[in-house]
Amino acid sequence: MLTLLFTTCKEVKNNEVANKVPASNKLAYKNPLNVKFGDPFILDNNDGTYYMYGTGGGTKDGFSSYSSTNLNDWEYNGQVYYGNTENSWNTANFWAPEVYKINNKYYLFFSADWKENPTNELENFKIGVAVADQPTGPFVDLTNKPLFDPGYPIIDANVFKDDDGHYYLYYSRACYKHPVESDIADWAKKEGLYDDIEESWVYGVKLQPDFKGVIGEPILLLRPPTSMDDKNAEWESRSVTSKEVNRRWTEGSFTFKHGDTYYIMYSANHFGGEHYAVGYATSKSPLGPYTKASNNPVLEKNTTKGGEVSGTGHNMVLFLKNPDKMLCVYHGRTKKTGENRVVFIDEMKILEDGTLTVEGPTTEAIKNPLSK
Secondary structure (H helix, E strand, O other): OOEEOOOEEEEOHHHOEEEEOOHHHOOEEEOOEOOOEEEEEEEEOOOOOEEEEEEEOOOOOEEEEEEEOOOOOOEEEEEEEEOOOOOOOEOOOOEEEEEEEEOOEEEEEEEEEEOOOOOOOOOOEEEEEEEEOOOOOOOEEOOOOOOOOOOOOEEEEEEEEOOOOOEEEEEEEOOOOOEOOOHHHHHHHHOOOOOOOEEOEEEEEEEOOOOOOEEEEEEEEEOOOOOOOOOOHHHHOHHHHOOOOOEEOEEEEEEEEEOOEEEEEEEEOOOOOOOOEEEEEEEOOOOOOOEEOOOOOOEOOOHHHOOOEEEEEEEEEEEOOOOOOEEEEEEEEEOOOOOOOEEEEEEEEEOOOOOEEEOOOOOOOEEOOOOO
């Protein structure tokens, strides 16, 4: 998933590029990958092949995929899901696909606008599920309706299977029409910047075993700090304090378990801005309560330190066969790529005391994570 040093390139569909590297250079590569995806997600098919899905990348009304056997050279597979059809439940804004292999079936969880919109809401996002027999699709909607409707727009589905076999869905309530009282909202109003500050919050809920619905009511897990004295308030409020926009985000979550601790990683700030960054929280239960870490953010722009990367966020974690190897897969921007989001991959670690760290963003040559 990284652009290798001394690569040769070939053209692929949708004006994307898959990097090809001489065998003698397989151990050296560098970020970013030359694929214009946001919200990247990699599926390990457990047969030596990895599949990557993401938002955009030239795809219209749906999602495309790439495949690789070494996380370096990626082959474009074409569009794997088509939305906005006459019979589909969705119309636009196809975001944040995640694909899971379960009982030899492939399940695609994603966000999109729901056609059912009697009050003409500007943001009408819901989560859908599609299924296929192959990781390259074609994916067909499991039911021709959203997974569920909590009564507000939702995005960024993530699925976690616990040790007891139960599946959990994590998602973000969109900021739309969600003004929240807080210190930062009071400050912004006093400064004459914004009348209110809207927020997105991360929720969790148990999934039905057939993935056709949820069990019980969603539980609020994460939200931006209400007090500016909170250790995480400064970095999670940068989109507001920089006068970029009147919103604070908690989105793009990814949950996993390490030992007896549940980790949930999340992104804060505007996805289209330089301050997009990643933090994490921990719990002893999949549905919380979660406590945010004191070393957040664990992934952020390096432009203030002489680097060229900004807008780092919406990550997932790829677990390699080596139990000590965890990879943080995320999107970012560089001075060269401009507004285009491109994929990065950097190693991450959990220290003996449980502290999570990400060794990025990097743009220098590093060792292939699949090499021994």
